[in-house]
Amino acid sequence: xxxxxxxxxxxxxxxxxxxxxxxxxxVNIRGISSDLKLEKIHVKIVTDDEASTRSILSxxxxxxxxxxxxxxxIHDRPGEIAKLARRLARRxxxxxxxxxxxxxxxxxxxxxxxxxxxxxxEALRAWK
Numbered sequence: 001x002x003x004x005x006x007x008x009x010x011x012x013x014x015x016x017x018x019x020x021x022x023x024x025x026x027v028n029i030r031g032i033s034s035d036l037k038l039e040k041i042h043v044k045i046v047t048d049d050e051a052s053t054r055s056i057l058s059x060x061x062x063x064x065x066x067x068x069x070x071x072x073x074i075h076d077r078p079g080e081i082a083k084l085a086r087r088l089a090r091r092x093x094x095x096x097x098x099x100x101x102x103x104x105x106x107x108x109x110x111x112x113x114x115x116x117x118x119x120x121x122e123a124l125r126a127w128k
Contacts, residue, residue: 008042
């Protein structure tokens with residue numbers, strides 16, 4: 001699974017244009033976050049179609065990078081994200097980004113990136 005980190009200009013139509021282009025192409029956004037840095041809107045998205053997302057971003061001329069994300073389904077209750085964060089911290093792994101992909105039925109799927117994705121993946125295999 002890939003996370004796309006996109007830089008958009010700080011203007012009202014920027015996010016609307018991006019999300020409309022994805023939607024019109026049938027690409028579903030599974031997770032999204034944004035923040036403002038140095039007068040640019042930084043959007044991170046995970047979609048259900050990486051190839052189409054890459055193509056749309058390229059066609060729109062939006063600067064972007066991509067990287068692997070890990071996902072994990074955890075119980076939807078207080079303290080579960082803390083358990084995940086502590087498990088990684090004990091292994092000296094820093095979580096760099098994190099967001100929800102889905103929630104329901106007493107479960108939450110979270111996606112995250114870390115400074116050592118191989119060690120993080122190994123830590124998650126041991127969790128299951």
